[in-house]
Amino acid sequence: MANLSVQMVICFTFACFLLLAPRNEAIECQDVVKYLVPCMSYLxxxxxxxxxxxxxxxxxxxxxASTTPDRRTACVCIKKYSGEITGLNPNLVGSLPESCGVHLPFVPSPNTDCSRVP
Structure with a gap:
């Protein structure tokens, strides 16, 4: 019986470590939108x-968006929403990162091939 209790405690402890371990969550479109909402009137x-x-x-x-998959997701989201939001100035969208002093490995544009974003 004591052996079973020890095994249960070990399993419980291991399960807690798995649940509490930091996760490497990927960026989602809702995150991209949240970051860019303050730019809408400017754009x-x-x-x-x-x-x-x-x-x-x-x-x-x-x-x-520090990893390639995250950058590709951000690219897809920007393309998707820039096509759905009316009145956006495509020149301002494309030059926004540079205007803010940020270097991106892609130009935000409806024509960007997001599968090629490094």
């Missing part, structure tokens, strides 16, 4: 200075 405009909150979001998205 619908004609230019001018980029709002600080927008650049903070761009930098946050760049940090969050």
């Amino acid at each position: 619908r405009g004609t230019g001018g200075p980029v709002p600080g909150a927008c650049c903070s979001g761009v930098r946050g998205l760049n940090e969050a």
